Structure formats: structure tokens, C-alpha cells
Amino acid sequence: MFHDNNGLFLTDAQLAVDVRRRQPRAFISHAHADHIARHELALATRATARFYHHRLGNQHRVREMVFGQPVEFGGLQLTAYPAGHCLGSAMLLARNDQQSLLYTGDFKLGPSATSEPAEVPKADILVMESTFGRPQYRLPPREHVIDQLLETITGALAAEKTPVIHAYALGKAQEVTKLLTNHGFAVLQHPLIYATSQLYLELGVDLGNVAEYVETAPAGHVVITLPRSMRKFRLPGLERTLSIATTGWAVDPSTKYRWDVDVAIPLSDHADFDQLVDTVRRAEPQEVICTHGPAEFADHLCELGFNARPLKPPKQKRLF
Numbered sequence: 001m002f003h004d005n006n007g008l009f010l011t012d013a014q015l016a017v018d019v020r021r022r023q024p025r026a027f028i029s030h031a032h033a034d035h036i037a038r039h040e041l042a043l044a045t046r047a048t049a050r051f052y053h054h055r056l057g058n059q060h061r062v063r064e065m066v067f068g069q070p071v072e073f074g075g076l077q078l079t080a081y082p083a084g085h086c087l088g089s090a091m092l093l094a095r096n097d098q099q100s101l102l103y104t105g106d107f108k109l110g111p112s113a114t115s116e117p118a119e120v121p122k123a124d125i126l127v128m129e130s131t132f133g134r135p136q137y138r139l140p141p142r143e144h145v146i147d148q149l150l151e152t153i154t155g156a157l158a159a160e161k162t163p164v165i166h167a168y169a170l171g172k173a174q175e176v177t178k179l180l181t182n183h184g185f186a187v188l189q190h191p192l193i194y195a196t197s198q199l200y201l202e203l204g205v206d207l208g209n210v211a212e213y214v215e216t217a218p219a220g221h222v223v224i225t226l227p228r229s230m231r232k233f234r235l236p237g238l239e240r241t242l243s244i245a246t247t248g249w250a251v252d253p254s255t256k257y258r259w260d261v262d263v264a265i266p267l268s269d270h271a272d273f274d275q276l277v278d279t280v281r282r283a284e285p286q287e288v289i290c291t292h293g294p295a296e297f298a299d300h301l302c303e304l305g306f307n308a309r310p311l312k313p314p315k316q317k318r319l320f
């Protein structure tokens with residue numbers, strides 16, 4: 001039903017799935033850079049289509065999918081389900097006469113301030129993203145993480161510092177913004193983040209008291225900028241800052257040093273280890289194919305009684 005050709009393909013429909021190079025027809029689960037290319041025809045939800053066009057230009061053809069509404073495509077029935085990763089992010093359920101396959105894309109279970117909550121349908125084959133596929137990547141309860149974020153911000157402002165949060169421009173930045181404005185904080189966003197937030201607004205997600213960062217941050221404001229790994233993260237005019245990363249990797253205490261920030265908070269838009277296992281249980285698959293994670297996650301699923309393997313076999317270790 002599927003094959004791997006430097007990326008996942010649904011064989012019957014000749015449909016590429018989140019493949020990073022140009023394809024005649026491709027499903028795009030969400031518009032993060034590692035999931036998109038300038039395809040001839042893309043299948044995507046309305047929100048993802050909007051973000052895809054924003055990033056790569058309006059000329060690219062999209063067939064829009066609506067969550068829960070099946071479409072016939074190349075001999076398959078295709079249905080998008082919310083993935084909870086960013087606004088519009090989708091899992092893809094594909095069916096032919098014999099089998100069904102669920103591709104999760106990047107996903108997260110549980111509540112979100114700005115994304116549709118994930119739904120996991122049952123499928124014969126589950127192809128799942130397993131970024132946090134090691135047991136040490138169990139995240140604290142979301143309420144505790146949000147409390148940690150709010151306390152960190154409150155402490156920084158009390159010390160007359162400007163909290164500067166590093167977050168991806170699509171998804172995490174809007175989630176953090178909404179969590180903060182819900183609690184009465186005023187947020188200023190990096191211009192590239194603000195442009196994406198305007199699309200959230202067009203798509204019906206109001207982020208509250210947020211404005212574009214211009215030249216300086218008045219006292220009492222929280223600034224959200226790009227991750228430090230991105231070239232344009234620096235904003236001129238900021239002094240006395242407390243830098244904060246928001247990432248699931250923050251459960252690893254070395255993260256704040258590796259990311260070069262003052263504080264790292266484990267707010268994730270990816271499923272943690274327990275959510276990954278929970279997702280397999282919900283989908284009740286006969287076969288699990290793991291992508292984007294450690295090969296040992298498949299071994300762990302096998303120990304739990306599932307038939308699991310990585311999409312790409314792990315490289316053989318040299319014996320001598």
C-alpha cells in the first residue's frame with residue numbers, strides 16, 4: 001500500500017506524503033519547512049494551504065481537504081484528521097479495498113490553545129512520527145508546564161527584565177502567545193511571526209493582546225522571537241532580557257546550554273513518549289512503521305506486543 005523512496009509514498013495513488021522535493025502530487029500534513037516543497041498539486045487542509053502559500057507563493061495548486069470528510073483520489077479514499085501540532089495540521093487516513101493506513105505527520109495529543117485537538121482513527125497500518133521515542137522524553141503535565149512558563153515570565157518582569165521567548169514562527173509562537181495573552185500578558189512578536197499570526201486571525205484564531213515588535217519593548221511586555229538557530233532571530237533595541245526556549249527537549253537538563261538560553265521550558269508540539277505509545281493503542285494497528293525518531297522506539301513497541309519497525313532499517317553497526 002506504501003513504499004519508501006527517500007520519503008513516504010502511497011503506491012496506488014502515486015501520492016507523495018510530506019516529501020521535501022517537488023512531486024506531481026503530494027499530501028502536506030502541515031507547512032513546516034521539512035514537510036513541504038513546490039509541488040505541482042498539493043493536498044492539504046485550508047489552514048495548511050494558507051501557510052504553504054504564504055511560505056512558497058500563491059501560484060502552487062492545492063486541493064483542499066476538510067477534516068473528517070473523505071475524498072476519492074487515485075483509487076484511494078483519503079480523510080484528514082486533526083494532528084494537534086499547529087493550526088490545520090493533519091493526519092492522513094488512506095483506504096483501499098483491502099487495507100487502511102494512517103500517517104500521523106507531526107502530532108501531539110491533548111489540549112492546545114491554538115490547534116484543533118488531535119483525533120486518532122483506527123487503521124491497519126500506522127506510520128507514525130516518533131521524535132520523542134525514548135522513555136526519558138516523558139513531559140510533565142501540561143498545567144505544570146504552563147505554570148512554569150507564567151512564573152518565569154512574572155519573575156522576569158518583576159526583576160525589570162524583558163522576557164524573550166524563542167519559538168517557531170508557525171505553531172509554537174502562536175500557542176505561547178495565546179497562553180500568555182489568556183493570562184493578561186501583552187505580547188510583541190518578531191515581524192515574521194506576526195505575519196503568520198495574521199493568518200491565524202484570518203483563519204478564526206484570535207491571539208489576544210499581541211502586536212508586532214518595532215524597535216523596542218515597553219516595560220511589562222513579553223517578546224516572542226524566532227529560535228536562536230535561525231539567522232533572523234535577533235531584534236534590535238532589546239536590553240536586560242531573560243531568554244526562554246519552549247521545547248519538548250527541555251526535559252533534558254542540558255538543553256538550556258545547547259540552545260544558549262537562560263531557561264528552557266518543556267512546552268512541546270510533539271507527542272511525548274507516553275503519547276506515542278497511547279497513539280499506537282488507539283489506532284489498534286496490525287503494523288507500525290516509525291519515522292523521525294530513534295530506531296529503538298520500534299523495539300520498545302515490539303516489547304509491548306506490537307508489530308513495529310522503522311521506515312528505514314537502522315544502519316548496521318560495524319563489527320570490526
Ligand SMILES: [Zn+2]
Pocket residue numbers: 030032085106
Ligand atoms: Zn512540524
